[in-house]
Amino acid sequence: MKLKCVAIDDEPLALELVAKFISQTAFLELVSTFENAIEALSFLNQEEVHLVFLDIQMPDLSGMELARILDGKQGKFKPRIIFTTAYNHFAIEGYKVEALDYLLKPFSYEEFFKSATKAFQFFEEKENHLSANIASPSEYIFLKVEYQLIKILLKDIQVIEAYKDYVKVHLQGKTSPILSLTSLKNMEEMLPNDRFMRVHRSFIIGLDHIDAVVRNTVHIGDTVITVSENYKESFMDFLNKWIA
Structure with a gap:
């Protein structure tokens, strides 16, 4: 199983680093990157994506605003979020939109990998749960x-x-x-x-x-x-x- 990922950050160097980390991780697949959250939202409304690595402080539409929109998304497939930010005071807000994790800049590949592994385990568990429900009524x-x-x-x-x-x-x-x-x-x-x-x-x-x-x-x-x-x-x- 590979998780389809999108990276969103208005800082080109930060975006490049996240894209590099995704490419180095065997169970992740980078499908697109964006420096603008509005453009990213348009893409996410059309494509199936598992995981979004999302900066918070961005112009026009902030990462937290985008996260709230995605959290309210209806239907079978809803992307999950890992925040990548230089500010630690958004942790509670991140919890409210059910973010899977919160990476504080600057972060190492080791920290990135831990968050990515947590996301992989989340989707693996979800997939197993769905399979169990199809096989028999859940208890x-x-x-x-x-x-x-x-x-x-x-x-x-x-x-x-x-x-x-x-x-x-x-x-x-x-x-x-x-x-x-x-x-x-x-x-x-x-x-x-x-x-x-x-x-x-x-x-x-x-x-x-x-x-x-x-x-x-x-x-x-x-x-x-x-x-x-x-x-x-x-x-x-x-x-x-x-x-x-």
Whole structure:
């Protein structure tokens, strides 16, 4: 497997260095370079690219603005990003657009190779996950936790809780929840609706883990969750079947 790469930087020498590093890496394939993010966006809207090495401080359209556009891209294929920048204060913003890594200039080939390897492992894991889903219904999902993909068994998920820009996934047998940068809506779409239900704007519950229902509250272990008005009807439908 080779990752198709694009390098974007308005500094010619920096762009040349990244292109050289890509060419020296056996599992990477350089398909194009750009000194302008707007031109790069036009290319990325037409071509399938795995990985974008992206500078942040650029005129007209900054690397972070381009990253936000790419992060919102719909469809099966969405390029991933490794930022290459001289400024370290963009790390949190990079995390929000799910960048795979953050290379601080000037960086060596060794540092570049570590980031490239992380990207290769990400796509390899993703490919294996897709193959597994095609072969049989999945009993697990992958969640992005920091810069890793973590495999989560569906049977272990008790409660999913919205927390700012993240979700907290509470797992059976674990004392601390997993924190993942995604939305409750994305989680709701990802999970099978015969095993999970949204009962509140801030909570999804694992139906198999319900210990008790008391009036309009659900008890899962020590956690008590109120079923809000917007979700009460669908929850009562489930409850009537459960009682039957």
